[in-house]
Amino acid sequence: MQLVRRAILVVDQLARFGDGLTFQELCDALDIPGASLHRLLSVLEEEQFIIRHRESRRYFLGPAASDVGLAARRRTIHVAEHLGRCLADLVEGSGGAALLTEFVDSRAVCTARHGGERLPCLSAEVGQIMPLHATAEARTLMIDMPRHTVARLLADTGLTPFRPRTPRSVDEVMKRLVLLRRHGYGISYDEFDIGIWSLAAPVRNGAEQVVATVAVATTEAHLSHPGAVGRLRTRVVNLARDMSAELGHRAPRAV
Template sequence: MQVVVRALSVLKILARSPQGLTLGEISERLELPIASAHRTAAVLEEERFITRSSSNRRYFLGPAIREFAQADFPRESPLVTAHQAVAEASRRTGETVFLSEFAGDKVVCLALSESSFPLRLFVRVGQIMPLHAAAAARVLLAWQPAEKTRKLLANDQLTAYTPGTPHTVDAVLDHLDGVRVAGYDVCESELDKNVWAVSAPVRSSTDEVVASITLAAPSQRMADDPARRKAIDIILAAAGEMSTDLGWVP
């Protein structure tokens, strides 16, 4: 792999040399034989990673480097790439769709695909979801062992974010009963006013709920039953696709 290391070394030294370097300077600074420096530079120049001035014969970083830096990558987090089902659900609805999992005793957003509408909701990778008030968290909580669920809720701060927020342990437990019956959760102005969300469980091959996939939108775009039913069906289908990928059999 010496040739790869050598090529990367040339790129790094040119990145620190805005005035460019001659072949001799490259050879000297990297302690390379002049012939080796020439061969390396020739390949990098051919692939457009570096260029050579026709006037002063100095080498500079080339256009291929700029293409890497300015590439139009998707908007998903550079740390966690959303499953294709997340992106597809967002594309079909135009709304923000995100994936959440337990991280210790907290439910955290791991990946997302943002809304295409000018008016969009603020959700970020790494955001912690309130166990009692967010559909993304309640779907995960609903299929936990009953003793663990009660303990998690008892140790958490059940803030009444809006008049509709279930903010006692018993109220949340009653709500989770309905989530298990329906197979998904809907949150309407319970965490944020005028926000509607639907979340569905993602299951593993052992039938364990390992994640939730959630669509969140301003209530005004989900004001009628057909729009809500479409969103629910799309999120259930996305959860099913992801579960199938994990080996789950209904």
């Protein structure tokens, strides 16, 4: 396992420097003994994960590493395009907006929005940081986290009381997370934006990590028809599971 970790460290380090690194620079950066690093570089070069420039003798990422990166990029683009279409479909009949929220540097950031033009109170826009404690779409990102991690994140981002319903303590947030874990989705109402109701479900990757949430944000007026909440819940949860499957996550499909 140590050999695998060291190989990953070498590839990761070279990915950070477009002008390559010398043998000594890799030694200094990775704290790998010279003899071990030399053997590792020979194997990686033989498999074309790295290459060594003939004149400068600097190491660069090789074609095999590029192929892996391009394959991952193509998959990401495919997922993003598919998600855009699905979010647009999700908006139909909801009277609201479909949102994608992701973790960026320990912050919940809205990275996609479709619809919601008739919701003047909805503040979520692409690029906006969403409060972790006060919206279902952000809070659901923490569904699998232990209390100490949640507490640390909330200490960094704050517990601003935006509305009377906004959670004001870690304990209140944890109570909502208990319900999130029990049901597999989260709901918020009038916690951040006035009169906005939202339902969010987690998107997981193949490593079981929550990487995003899919949500519908609307108003109570659009939920007055019998069965409206149940239909939205089914669509949001199923979309989150479909997107998780696209990212390699495998779980039984049932709502």
